Amino acid sequence: MVDKMNKKWYKKTEENMDNLYEYLTKEYNAHFSGWDFSYLKGRMIEDEPHWNYKGILEKHFPRKKTLLDMHTGGGEFLCSLSNLPKNVYATEGYEPNIPIAKDRLNEKGFHLKPLKNINEIPFESDYFDIIINRHGSFDIKELKRTLKKDGVFITQQVGGLNGVDMNTALETKTMDYIEWCLIQNIISFKKEGMEVIDFDDFVGKMKFKDIGAFVFYLKCIPWQIKDFSIEKYFERLKIIDYIIQEKGYIEFIMHRFYVIVKKCKNAPTSHNKRYTLRRLLGGSGFPFA
Numbered sequence: 572m573v574d575k576m577n578k579k580w581y582k583k584t585e586e587n588m589d590n591l592y593e594y595l596t597k598e599y600n601a602h603f604s605g606w607d608f609s610y611l612k613g614r615m616i617e618d619e620p621h622w623n624y625k626g627i628l629e630k631h632f633p634r635k636k637t638l639l640d641m642h643t644g645g646g647e648f649l650c651s652l653s654n655l656p657k658n659v660y661a662t663e664g665y666e667p668n669i670p671i672a673k674d675r676l677n678e679k680g681f682h683l684k685p686l687k688n689i690n691e692i693p694f695e696s697d698y699f700d701i702i703i704n705r706h707g708s709f710d711i712k713e714l715k716r717t718l719k720k721d722g723v724f725i726t727q728q729v730g731g732l733n734g735v736d737m738n739t740a741l742e743t744k745t746m747d748y749i750e751w752c753l754i755q756n757i758i759s760f761k762k763e764g765m766e767v768i769d770f771d772d773f774v775g776k777m778k779f780k781d782i783g784a785f786v787f788y789l790k791c792i793p794w795q796i797k798d799f800s801i802e803k804y805f806e807r808l809k810i811i812d813y814i815i816q817e818k819g820y821i822e823f824i825m826h827r828f829y830v831i832v833k834k835c836k837n838a839p840t841s842h843n844k845r846y847t848l849r850r851l852l853g854g855s856g857f858p859f860a
Contacts, residue, residue: 605645618775642707730826
C-alpha cells in the first residue's frame with residue numbers, strides 16, 4: 572500500500588515539483604497585516620468553541636466606565652465589539668501592527684498605547700474596570716495593579732495543545748508553552764488572590780483545504796514552528812499536499828480556553844495556597860500534603 576502510494580505520488584510530484592514550490596512561495600509571501608486572516612476564508616476552517624467569546628465580553632460591559640484591550644493586534648476584534656464602555660484603551664507591542672491599530676482605533680475614538688515591555692500595562696494603578704485579552708500574554712501582578720477593586724479580567728487563550736500535531740507532522744520540536752492550559756491558569760490566578768468567576772476549555776479541529784493556506788498560516792504564527800521555511804520543510808509539505816489532494820483537507824488540533832477573574836480587596840494570598848487549591852477542587856476532603 573505504501574509502495575503504491577509512493578509511486579503514484581512521486582510520479583505526480585516529479586512533473587510538478589517546480590510549480591508546487593513556486594506556488595508555496597507565492598502563498599508564503601502573500602500580504603498579511605494586523606491580525607487579519609481573511610485571506611484564509613473558506614480555505615482554513617476552525618471548529619467553534621461551545622461559548623461565544625464576544626457575547627461573554629459584551630455581557631460584562633454594562634456599568635463599566637474604563638476598558639483596556641491588551642495586545643489588540645490591528646484593532647480588528649476590539650472594533651467588532653458592541654456597547655463598549657465610555658473610555659476604551661488598547662495596547663500593542665508588535666511594531667508592524669501599531670500604525671494599523673492606531674488608524675483603526677482613532678476612527679472610533681479609542682486610545683492606543685504602544686508597548687516597550689510586552690507584559691507591561693503602562694497605566695496608573697487601580698485604573699480599569701475591565702481588562703480583556705484575546706490570545707495575548709499577560710502578567711497577573713500587572714493585572715492586579717491596574718484593575719480597580721472588583722475589576723474584571725476576561726481572557727480567551729490559545730492552549731498549549733494547539734497545533735502540536737503540526738510540529739509532529741513536520742518533524743520539529745513542540746512549542747515552549749505546550750503546558751499552557753486552563754488548570755495552570757486557574758491555579759496561578761488563585762495563588763495571586765484573584766477570584767475565579769467562570770472558565771471553560773475546548774479541544775477541536777482546524778481544517779486546511781489547500782497546502783497554500785497551511786503555509787500562509789505558519790508564516791503568520793512564527794512561534795508555532797520557529798524555523799519554518801518552504802525550503803527546509805518542502806519534503807514534508809509535499810506529503811501534506813498529497814493528503815489534502817486525496818482527502819480534500821487535512822486536520823490539526825485546535826485548543827482554546829477562557830477564564831474570567833475578579834480583583835478582590837481581601838482575597839486569599841499566595842500563602843493560602845492549600846486553601847485556594849481545596850476550594851478549586853470543590854471541597855475539603857482532597858488529601859493535600
